[in-house]
Amino acid sequence: MKTTKETILKESFKLFLAKGYDGTSVPDIERAAKITRGAIFHHFANKEDIFKQSADYFVLSFLEEVNYGEEYLNSATPLKAFMGKSLKIIEARMEKFLQKTTEKITPASFMSFTLYLKDHYEGWQEKAIEYEKLKIENWERAINLAKEKNEIRPDTNTTLLASTFHNLYMGLSYGGALVDKLSIPELQRLWDYVYQQQTIK
Structure with a gap:
């Protein structure tokens, strides 16, 4: 079962892949993850933080040893x-x-x-x-x-x-x-x- 943070990371990652960093907004992430803005910022400082953590979670795990x-x-x-x-x-x-x-x-x-x-x-x-x-x-x-x-x-x-x-x-x-x-x-x-x-x- 995914945690709220994992859901945010997964949906954000898909948005970043499809639309790029600049083309992805926090409201986009809210809609995709079906989570409130308050819940998002409970786990992340800002959009850049989401971006970096999604890169660590997905890209580094993809390339990991x-x-x-x-x-x-x-x-x-x-x-x-x-x-x-x-x-x-x-x-x-x-x-x-x-x-x-x-x-x-x-x-x-x-x-x-x-x-x-x-x-x-x-x-x-x-x-x-x-x-x-x-x-x-x-x-x-x-x-x-x-x-x-x-x-x-x-x-x-x-x-x-x-x-x-x-x-x-x-x-x-x-x-x-x-x-x-x-x-x-x-x-x-x-x-x-x-x-x-x-x-x-």
């Missing part, structure tokens, strides 16, 4: 296993996003919202950089293990390969949002191609 499990650590092909697990996590994350919003909200709206945060949420850039760092580190861990187990060439540049996998995902996410949404099969196809270039023949 996840548990990749230990299966890939024990696999004879840890990088291949890590790729498969990552694809499942991305797909589940996309489904969760659609469930939390509505069919009217598109991935493009989400991308636009995250870009807006860069210039309108102090400290957001640092959070984004930390997210990127953690993702690259996870890839590097899997790649180094793959080198140890002779899954891929020992002379593979770990950092470069990790960045390639991650940047392919980010690029397809933004590119896919322009048309519809990220294509999991296309991401898998590109990851598999990069992977095949590094395996020991």
Whole structure:
């Protein structure tokens, strides 16, 4: 059961995605959440506070660090296993996003919202950089293990390969949002191609 604060955050987030920050008013939030203004300001200082907390609640939770499990650590092909697990996590994350919003909200709206945060949420850039760092580190861990187990060439540049996998995902996410949404099969196809270039023949 949602709390009043969660209801306000969810409805506000949907409005910010659909109409932008400037296009969303407090009366809009009142109507969407079916909550009085007094109840809104009981939980939040102002519209900016709602905006920042909705970003923390939805965007950061969408990007938050996840548990990749230990299966890939024990696999004879840890990088291949890590790729498969990552694809499942991305797909589940996309489904969760659609469930939390509505069919009217598109991935493009989400991308636009995250870009807006860069210039309108102090400290957001640092959070984004930390997210990127953690993702690259996870890839590097899997790649180094793959080198140890002779899954891929020992002379593979770990950092470069990790960045390639991650940047392919980010690029397809933004590119896919322009048309519809990220294509999991296309991401898998590109990851598999990069992977095949590094395996020991």
